[in-house]
Amino acid sequence: MRAALATIAVAAIGAAALWWGTDQGRALTSEAARRNDIAAAPRLLPDVTFHDQTGAAFALSDYRGAPLVLEFVYATCPDICITLGTAFERLDATLPEDARLVSISFDPRDDTERLGWFADRHGAQTPRWRVAGIEDDADRAALLARADVVVIPDAMGGFVHNAGLYLVDPEGRLSAIFEPEDTEGLRVALAGDAR
Amino acid sequence: MRADRAIIGGAALLLLLALSPLGPLLESRLATHILGYYPLNVAGGAVIGAGLAQGRGVPWTAAPALLMATLTLAFWALPRWIDASLADDSVHAARTANLALLAGLPLGWGWTQAGPILRGFFIANAAAMLAVMGWLMLAVPSRLCNAYLLSDQRQLGNGFLIVAAGLVAALLGQALIGSMREPGSRRQHACHLAE
Numbered sequence: 001m002r003a004a005l006a007t008i009a010v011a012a013i014g015a016a017a018l019w020w021g022t023d024q025g026r027a028l029t030s031e032a033a034r035r036n037d038i039a040a041a042p043r044l045l046p047d048v049t050f051h052d053q054t055g056a057a058f059a060l061s062d063y064r065g066a067p068l069v070l071e072f073v074y075a076t077c078p079d080i081c082i083t084l085g086t087a088f089e090r091l092d093a094t095l096p097e098d099a100r101l102v103s104i105s106f107d108p109r110d111d112t113e114r115l116g117w118f119a120d121r122h123g124a125q126t127p128r129w130r131v132a133g134i135e136d137d138a139d140r141a142a143l144l145a146r147a148d149v150v151v152i153p154d155a156m157g158g159f160v161h162n163a164g165l166y167l168v169d170p171e172g173r174l175s176a177i178f179e180p181e182d183t184e185g186l187r188v189a190l191a192g193d194a195r
Numbered sequence: 196m197r198a199d200r201a202i203i204g205g206a207a208l209l210l211l212l213a214l215s216p217l218g219p220l221l222e223s224r225l226a227t228h229i230l231g232y233y234p235l236n237v238a239g240g241a242v243i244g245a246g247l248a249q250g251r252g253v254p255w256t257a258a259p260a261l262l263m264a265t266l267t268l269a270f271w272a273l274p275r276w277i278d279a280s281l282a283d284d285s286v287h288a289a290r291t292a293n294l295a296l297l298a299g300l301p302l303g304w305g306w307t308q309a310g311p312i313l314r315g316f317f318i319a320n321a322a323a324m325l326a327v328m329g330w331l332m333l334a335v336p337s338r339l340c341n342a343y344l345l346s347d348q349r350q351l352g353n354g355f356l357i358v359a360a361g362l363v364a365a366l367l368g369q370a371l372i373g374s375m376r377e378p379g380s381r382r383q384h385a386c387h388l389a390e
Contacts, residue, residue, distance in 0.1 A: 006259035014266030021270055030278035030341050150278075150341035162341045 034148040035177045042173035048139040050132035053119035055112045067099045070166040072149050074107035075114040080163045083180045085122040090183045101129040201246025209239035225347035230354045240299020248307035260305025267298040274339040281342045322362035329355030
């Protein structure tokens with residue numbers, strides 16, 4: 001009897017801990033957790049300074065007042081960034097005129113020339129679509145940390161990173177993350193926000 | 196005397212893991228993290244738990260203790276919390292304490308108190324869970340942990356399957372060869388105490 005009661009008590013506490021630890025069963029991975037978290041409480045991104053594929057400098061705050069979509073890439077990325085670039089090509093073709101796109105490189109080696117490679121490959125044209133690098137290491141780290149972008153080196157001199165399409169609202173807050181393939185979901189969410 | 200030595204040994208193992216470069220080294224790869232760091236951390240607590248249980252026959256505590264160890268391990272096996280423990284020092288510290296005190300300690304205590312049927316059930320259950328997790332790690336096409344590569348995940352999947360097979364083999368060996376002496380000797384010990 002004691003054994004049964006104690007076992008049930010432990011099971012109940014354990015189930016409660018697992019319920020809490022998975023956001024009520026909705027987040028087994030940190031990727032799901034960060035998406036839930038950002039959707040529930042949009043995050044103001046640090047106002048870092050970028051340089052784009054033409055060499056021009058700009059800041060995130062320049063985009064206040066209009067919808068902005070970000071993605072994190074690096075110029076020599078062989079796989080997921082191609083998917084991301086293609087997703088941005090679709091968004092470029094379908095989003096309203098005032099919407100802006102920025103592909104942000106997290107690779108410190110990506111100078112203006114290398115950012116240009118990525119821009120040329122996907123037909124990115126300023127000011128609609130900037131491909132941007134961040135000069136300052138601390139700024140780069142702060143932006144990645146705020147968006148919970150985790151970049152780890154792969155075994156071949158490149159990087160592996162959690163990928164997504166990042167919707168930033170007109171107040172400069174990161175408000176939703178979509179799968180790289182889910183351009184339609186992002187477009188619909190953006191249309192909903194504008195209404 | 197033996198109990199004292201077990202407690203000191205367990206504490207020494209936990210200290211070694213917490214303070215030496217061994218911990219970060221094991222954590223650098225997913226497979227050694229889960230199949231090296233976790234078991235060592237749990238073992239430190241388990242040795243202490245088994246030491247504390249020596250000479251104390253409280254059989255009704257066996258099932259809740261083993262369940263507590265299982266649920267604690269289940270929580271910290273969630274990809275979300277593996278990532279979080281690497282990204283956040285306070286989560287890491289909480290996990291270290293949890294694995295030692297809420298998984299290891301009750302495991303050592305509960306295992307010592309448990310009879311052969313409960314022990315067999317525990318091992319069979321652990322083998323089944325490890326096999327499912329191993330299959331999951333091999334079948335899921337995307338990365339579950341942001342901090343590790345997909346190849347790490349595959350490696351862990353294979354590791355889980357090997358450990359599961361090992362547990363099944365050990366259980367079969369026990370069942371077929373029939374060496375269940377240990378629980379019997381504990382019973383005798385408990386009887387002596389009762390007298």
